[in-house]
Amino acid sequence: MMLHFNFFRPGWIWLAGLFLLFIGCTSSPFGADEIAPDHRxxxxxxxxxxxxxxxxxxxxxxxxxxxxxxxxxxxxxxxxxxxxxxxxxxxxxxxxxxxxxxxxxxxxxxxxxxxxxxxxxxxxxxxxxxxxxxxxxxVKILDIETRVEPKWARGNSTNPINVITSLQAVNDSVEVLYPNSIGGLIGGILFRSLETDKVYLEAADLGLERALVENVGTFPRSRRYIFSLDRLLVRLPVGNYEVVPYLFIQHPEVPEQLILSLGVNFDEISATYLNMPFQRKGGHFRVID
Missing domain, CATH: 2.60.40.1120 (Carboxypeptidase-like, regulatory domain)
Incomplete structure (x- = not known):
């Protein structure tokens, strides 16, 4: 015997209507409190x-x-x-x-x-x-631009290479801290490979706990770091790099815990410094065979 289901019987119509009422509501049809979304x-x-x-x-x-x-x-x-x-x-x-x-x-x-x-x-x-x-x-408070002279060098070059970072406040003066600064130079730089994202460090004598604090105004200020490829702590592979100056901008209104949450250590230059969000210009450098 074949069974037939008539979905248009009055009972089925009532159940279908009730189902649609439930799925279409953001509050209970029986007068309960509103169904709350996830507020987390x-x-x-x-x-x-x-x-x-x-x-x-x-x-x-x-x-x-x-x-x-x-x-x-x-x-x-x-x-x-x-x-x-x-x-x-x-x-x-x-x-x-x-x-x-x-x-x-x-x-x-x-x-x-x-x-x-x-x-x-x-x-x-x-x-x-x-x-x-x-x-x-x-709103921007400080322009940061770095240039490398020359822009490229051979991996075994003994010639000096200048990293020059220019800083200029947009309006009010900004306090900038250069850790490990010696003789007014930048205390360190980081090379970030544009091909692999690997980071290489180069710094002045990290045993010297020196820091230069400078108020940068609307007149441009420049600081430099000088290195040669044959004397780096780690030899740079052939490739393209972003050269990043090691410096901090003082933000008295920012909780220390925010900076610590980025994994940045003020006392020691490391790759985690690049966790610090900046908007920088320039700094391109290339190592060739």
Whole structure:
């Protein structure tokens, strides 16, 4: 005997309608509280005032030491970790600052509220969907440009090569720190391979705990580092490099924990220095056979 199912019987119509009602609602059809979305994440956009290159702005949430970087469009997302991963997060209550950091730009902040381990959408600088109400804009405070003379050399060259870094404040003077500086020179440089991203270090005598502090104004200042390829700590393979000067810009308004979260060590030059977000120009150098 063949069985026939009639999906158009009144009972089936009633059940289908009830199913559609459930999947189409964001609140309970029986008068219960609104079905809450996940309030453990926030999103937004940040940009730099003078360029369309928005990738790499460091976004850091105080209190939880949570950080991320913006994508090529300036977008970011921060998610609170689960209680098992960060004990105590579910009992957080208060207003916290969200920092937007690039070393040679003025640091910007936004305010977010957290209660019982969840962001409060619609409060402080968040809209009711967990997005920043408006994009954050960072304003440049210092121009940094490096040139290498000559721009290329053979790997076994004994000739001196000059790395000259020019600094110029955009408006107000900026305090710049050069660790391990000797005789007014830059205390160290980093070579980042443009082919492999590997980093090579070159520094003055790291045993000398010297630092030069300089107030840089709107009149350009230059500092240099001199090396020869045959006397580097590690020989550079043939290839193209970005030469990066080792210096820090003083930001009294930035929590020390933010800098530490980047893995940067003020006391010792290392590859982690490149975790510090900068907007630099120039510094290109090539090693040939």
């Amino acid at each position: 994440s926030i999103q937004g956009f940040a940009k730099l005032q003078d360029t369309r290159h928005y990738q790499g702005i460091y976004v850091w949430l105080e209190g939880l030491n949570q950080g991320t970087r913006t994508n090529e469009n300036g977008g970011f997302k921060i998610t609170l970790p689960p209680e098992a991963q960060l004990p105590g997060v579910n009992s957080l209550d208060g207003t916290y600052k969200l920092y937007f950091f690039v070393a040679n730009y003025k640091t910007a902040t936004a305010q977010v509220a957290i209660r019982k381990g969840e962001f409060l959408y619609g409060e402080q600088d968040l809209d009711d969907k967990g997005f920043l109400r408006r994009p954050v804009t960072l």
